[in-house]
Amino acid sequence: MDWGKIYKIKDSVDIYLVDETYIVxxxxxTRQKKKFRVxxxxxxxxxxxxxxxxIENIYNTYCLKNGTISRKGFSTFFNCxxxxxxxxxxxxxxxxxxxxxxxxxxxxxxxxxxxxxELAAEKAQKKLLNSVVAIWGCGAVGxxxxxxxxxAGVGTFILIDPDVVEESDCSRHVYFKQESVGDKKxxxxxxxxxxxxxxxxxxxxxxxxxxxADLSEILKKATFLIDAADEPYLGYTAxxxxxxCVPIKLPHYIAGGFDAHLASTGELIxxxxxxxxxxxxxxxERVLSDWKPEHHPxxxxxxxxxxLAAMSLFSSSFACIEIIKYICGLKDMKVxxxxxxxxxxxxxxxxxxxPSKDPNCKICGGADHEL
Amino acid sequence: MNYKLxxxxxxxxxxxxxxxxxxxxxxxxxxxHVKSPMIKxxxxxxxxxLSFNEIVQCYNLQGEEQQLAILLSxxxxxxIISNDALVxxxxxxxxxxxxxHFLEDYAHSDELLLEMWKNIRKSTxxxxxxxxxxNWVALNLAQSGVSNFILMDKxxxxxxxxxxxxxxxxxxxxxxxxTVIARYINHFDPSIHVLEIKQDLTExxxxxxxxxxxxxxxxxxxxxxxxxxxxxxxxxxxxxxxIPHIVGGGYNLHLSLIGQTVIPFESACVNCFxxxxxxxxxxxxxxxxxxxxKNRKIGSFGPMCSIIASMIGMEAIKVLSSHIPPDNVxxxxxxxxxxxxxxxxxxxxxxxxxxxGYEKN
Numbered sequence: 001m002d003w004g005k006i007y008k009i010k011d012s013v014d015i016y017l018v019d020e021t022y023i024v025x026x027x028x029x030t031r032q033k034k035k036f037r038v039x040x041x042x043x044x045x046x047x048x049x050x051x052x053x054x055i056e057n058i059y060n061t062y063c064l065k066n067g068t069i070s071r072k073g074f075s076t077f078f079n080c081x082x083x084x085x086x087x088x089x090x091x092x093x094x095x096x097x098x099x100x101x102x103x104x105x106x107x108x109x110x111x112x113x114x115x116x117x118e119l120a121a122e123k124a125q126k127k128l129l130n131s132v133v134a135i136w137g138c139g140a141v142g143x144x145x146x147x148x149x150x151x152a153g154v155g156t157f158i159l160i161d162p163d164v165v166e167e168s169d170c171s172r173h174v175y176f177k178q179e180s181v182g183d184k185k186x187x188x189x190x191x192x193x194x195x196x197x198x199x200x201x202x203x204x205x206x207x208x209x210x211x212x213a214d215l216s217e218i219l220k221k222a223t224f225l226i227d228a229a230d231e232p233y234l235g236y237t238a239x240x241x242x243x244x245c246v247p248i249k250l251p252h253y254i255a256g257g258f259d260a261h262l263a264s265t266g267e268l269i270x271x272x273x274x275x276x277x278x279x280x281x282x283x284x285e286r287v288l289s290d291w292k293p294e295h296h297p298x299x300x301x302x303x304x305x306x307x308l309a310a311m312s313l314f315s316s317s318f319a320c321i322e323i324i325k326y327i328c329g330l331k332d333m334k335v336x337x338x339x340x341x342x343x344x345x346x347x348x349x350x351x352x353x354x355p356s357k358d359p360n361c362k363i364c365g366g367a368d369h370e371l
Numbered sequence: 372m373n374y375k376l377x378x379x380x381x382x383x384x385x386x387x388x389x390x391x392x393x394x395x396x397x398x399x400x401x402x403x404h405v406k407s408p409m410i411k412x413x414x415x416x417x418x419x420x421l422s423f424n425e426i427v428q429c430y431n432l433q434g435e436e437q438q439l440a441i442l443l444s445x446x447x448x449x450x451i452i453s454n455d456a457l458v459x460x461x462x463x464x465x466x467x468x469x470x471x472h473f474l475e476d477y478a479h480s481d482e483l484l485l486e487m488w489k490n491i492r493k494s495t496x497x498x499x500x501x502x503x504x505x506n507w508v509a510l511n512l513a514q515s516g517v518s519n520f521i522l523m524d525k526x527x528x529x530x531x532x533x534x535x536x537x538x539x540x541x542x543x544x545x546x547x548x549x550t551v552i553a554r555y556i557n558h559f560d561p562s563i564h565v566l567e568i569k570q571d572l573t574e575x576x577x578x579x580x581x582x583x584x585x586x587x588x589x590x591x592x593x594x595x596x597x598x599x600x601x602x603x604x605x606x607x608x609x610x611x612x613x614i615p616h617i618v619g620g621g622y623n624l625h626l627s628l629i630g631q632t633v634i635p636f637e638s639a640c641v642n643c644f645x646x647x648x649x650x651x652x653x654x655x656x657x658x659x660x661x662x663x664x665k666n667r668k669i670g671s672f673g674p675m676c677s678i679i680a681s682m683i684g685m686e687a688i689k690v691l692s693s694h695i696p697p698d699n700v701x702x703x704x705x706x707x708x709x710x711x712x713x714x715x716x717x718x719x720x721x722x723x724x725x726x727x728g729y730e731k732n
Contacts, residue, residue: 011668017660029670030708031627047662107534110670151534151673170559171469171514174537177558195540196533260381260395262473263681265711293381293393297418304378304455306396306473309514310684313507317678321708324674331709338711345685346397348698350713 001055001075006090008051012113013086017043025086029113034084041066042077049081051090082116089117096122100129103197104153114330124328125153131327134158134222136209136241138185140172140309141257141266142228144316145323147174150193150200152324157193158218159186160205161229172309209237215244224251224327226319230258235281239363242269242277246364253323254280256340257315259305263343265318265350268326271364274337275355278363283355314343374426374443375419375453379472382415390414392451397476401449403442410439417452448479457485463492466560467516477695487692488516494691495519495585499572499605500592501526501548503535503676504621504683508590510537511684513556513563517691520556521586522549523568523593535673572601577608586612588690590683591630592619599645606633606641610726615690618644618703621679626671629679629704631718632686635727638700639718642726647718678706 009015012028022037023046044066048058059074081087094101101108104125112121131154135142138161146157165173165180165188173185175192190202203221207213209229219225227234227241238254245252249271256264269276275283298304326333341350359365376382383391385402390411392401405411413430421429423443427436446452458464458471458481471488478484496517498505501524509520528536528543528551538555539548553565568580572593589609593601602618609616618630618641633640639647682699689695702715722730 012670015662017662023662029626029672031625031705032709043662103530104534105531106669106671107673108670109668110672113670147537148674148677151537153534167466168468171467171516174510174514176514178561195542198541259379260398262396290385291383293383294415296378296381297376297416298378299418301378303468304472305469306379306471306476307469308473308685308688309511310681310688313511313677313681313684317674317681318711320674321672321678322711324672325708336709341711342398344398346399346698348682348685348704348713 001078003056003059004054006051006054006092007049007078007082007087008090009046009049009086010088010112011109015046015086025084027085027113029110034086036084041069045074045077046081046086049087085113085116088112088115088121089119091117091119091122093119094122095119095126096129100125100153107152111328111330124330127328128153128324129155130223132156132158132221132223133323134160134218134225136160136225136227136237137229137231137255138189139163139169139228139230140174140307140312141255141316141319142226143173143175143185143189144312145226145228145255145319146189146193147196148316148320149323150196152320153197155199156201156203157190158203158205158222159189160207160209160218161185162206162208172307172312174309209240211240213240219244219248219250222250224253224323226253226255226323228255228257234258234261235277235284238277239281242363245269246271246276251326253319254340255315255319257312259302259307261342262307263311263314263345265322265338265341265343266315267340268322268333268337270326270333270337273334275339275357276361276364278361278365279358280340280355282358282361283353308345311343311345318343372456373419373422374417374447376414376417377451377453377472377475379476380451384411384415392446392449394450394476396473399476401451403445405442407435407438410435410442413439414442414446419453450476450478454478454481454484457481458488461488463516470515474692474695477692483694487694490693491516491688491691492518494587495521496687496691497521497523497581497586497589498592499523499589499601500594500619501536501552502532502592502594503537503671503673504619504680505590505592506537506539506552507677507680508592508683508687509552509556510559511680512687512691513559515684515688518560518562519564519566520553521566521568521581521584522552523570523572523580524548525569525571535671535676537677571595572604574604577604581608586614588687589614589616590619590687591616592621594625598625602630602641603645607726609633610635610640617683617686617690617699619679619683620703621676626675627679627706627708629682629699629706629713631701631703632690632697632699634690634697634700637720639720640724640727643721643724644703644718646721646724651716672708675706675708 014026016024025034108121111124170176180188186204229237256266341352379395381393385391474487528539543551549567591605613635620628620630689697702717704715
């Protein structure tokens with residue numbers, strides 16, 4: 001332990017002393033509650049951690065008032081506070097500009113609940129600013145994700161979609177404007193996210209996602225890729241994306257929120273660690289082996305499918321949280337990643353799927369990769 | 372009328388004379404026994420081009436007419452066969468067809484689908500507090516066909532709002548929040564009517580600002596002075612006027628809360644919840660002291676707010692349709708960012724409740 005460091009109780013943590021025997025810490029940002037049995041002395045230590053004095057001074061102040069205790073005991077207790085996330089190291093310097101700090105202040109505070117120093121929280125924000133996120137498919141969910149990630153601070157986007165804005169997109173695309181009908185979707189979307197934050201850089205492409213599409217330029221630039229393209233259908237685009245991203249270890253997200261899965265969560269794919277799109281295909285082949293739909297009698301049935309903006313927003317928000325947790329390192333997503341789930345409008349509950357990594361997966365299986 | 376299998380319904384022949392109909396919008400399955408191969412064949416080919424008599428003729432159906440008639444009327448009632456004949460002629464069908472075909476999952480007749488859609492179209496929604504949650508809810512509902520809004524917020528757009536509050540751009544800084552949102556939702560449909568109320572909510576000002584106007588749903592996203600107090604003010608007012616209301620969530624100190632939907636005098640009201648929360652949260656017989664920590668500053672995170680907003684948006688559509696029962700009555704939820712799971716806590720309507728109880732003094 002470095003006795004010269006300065007700590008404070010996290011801004012978002014409320015601490016209560018109950019019956020003089022234990023303390024309850026409420027983490028306001030994430031609404032978690034932790035309980036600790038404590039002695040009188042430790043309560044006093046908590047009360048004098050002020051974000052101004054370093055550990056050495058706090059130790060001295062404590063000993064002066066309460067009599068000398070061993071440095072080892074003091075340091076054990078301090079480490080325990082740190083480990084349980086009650087305190088955070090103050091930072092003396094900033095790595096973000098003052099305008100970035102102002103814009104993202106509340107979010108950096110939120111991040112700090114997962115981290116152990118103010119500097120680490122700023123670094124987490126910096127990771128977003130430095131990210132280059134490619135989004136394939138800029139419809140309801142892809143469009144929402146671009147906007148949500150832009151608000152949160154992603155610095156650079158590659159937006160890919162061949163389509164133009166149609167009148168009926170009004171009910172689905174958050175960036176829809178009546179006067180943009182007929183314009184390329186990626187252009188409307190790029191203009192919109194730059195109006196939120198003029199510092200954002202955008203690259204656009206009108207490419208269809210097909211087996212011969214040349215992804216090399218995009219894969220070279222992107223630090224993260226999102227698949228929100230559901231034509232001809234999502235399973236197809238997901239496999240194509242994983243096939244391209246897994247070998248070069250590019251993390252990606254297969255978004256939910258498409259026909260028949262209007263509020264599904266999608267899934268984060270960390271190559272060779274989480275199940276990839278190929279593993280999901282194997283999983284569905286197994287669980288849906290009896291599911292053989294008849295040929296549907298209606299031609300152009302896609303014109304009569306349902307959907308609500310609020311359901312797309314569920315899918316995009318869920319994906320956005322997982323993506324930011326991963327990019328910013330708020331959680332160890334190698335363990336904490338969440339497999340796909342279906343959110344049901346009826347009942348408002350999540351139905352969790354249980355895919356696993358397929359050792360024989362054509363995309364990620366077989367080879368022995370280091371973790 | 373012609374019979375058409377709905378586009379969003381998939382059929383699976385499960386074998387053993389069982390046909391499964393899967394409503395893809397709401398992911399519900401209905402399985403039925405169909406013994407006759409002929410009838411099975413007819414049902415899987417309902418493309419909307421034939422009337423009942425034409426079907427009978429075309430398939431040369433003999434002796435099974437009655438069985439077919441019963442089955443078709445059952446499938447129509449279960450919204451497996453389409454009920455969109457009356458809405459398709461409407462001017463707004465093309466623009467809002469996805470919403471309409473979603474509602475169709477709950478329509479057992481052409482008339483009912485039209486009625487639900489009209490209910491949503493003509494409804495007035497009041498949103499109190501235009502921030503990370505209220506803005507998304509306003510946008511979602513405008514996109515789903517709601518055409519009258521009352522938007523209440525006194526604030527102007529600040530740079531610190533932009534990381535989480537949708538619809539605000541860098542150029543909007545310094546402008547009135549309600550004006551910016553009104554302009555934004557008019558991009559979706561210029562005929563949307565917005566009444567802006569540039570005031571903070573207070574204990575008694577709802578009566579004055581709403582007056583005699585008809586309001587179908589109030590969504591409380593106001594957190595000044597705090598959520599518990601604003602929910603009480605809004606709840607009390609709504610009980611008096613019997614207006615359904617949703618207690619938001621997703622704001623300071625309640626970032627992951629999914630507030631309840633209240634249908635006055637049918638489900639637990641804000642006061643019922645509060646009474647039961649007091650019990651649940653009390654640390655009986657213990658002395659509790661808040662330790663003095665220096666500054667209390669709460670963080671915020673856009674997508675956590677918007678995931679709550681999405682659920683409020685779905686509940687709102689149910690309430691506004693008047694025919695889809697809302698799910699978050701008598702309960703409130705939490706979305707846990709660590710596990711990415713949802714949990715609900717159940718509450719009851721209290722017979723002794725001061726606001727809505729039938730045994731109150």
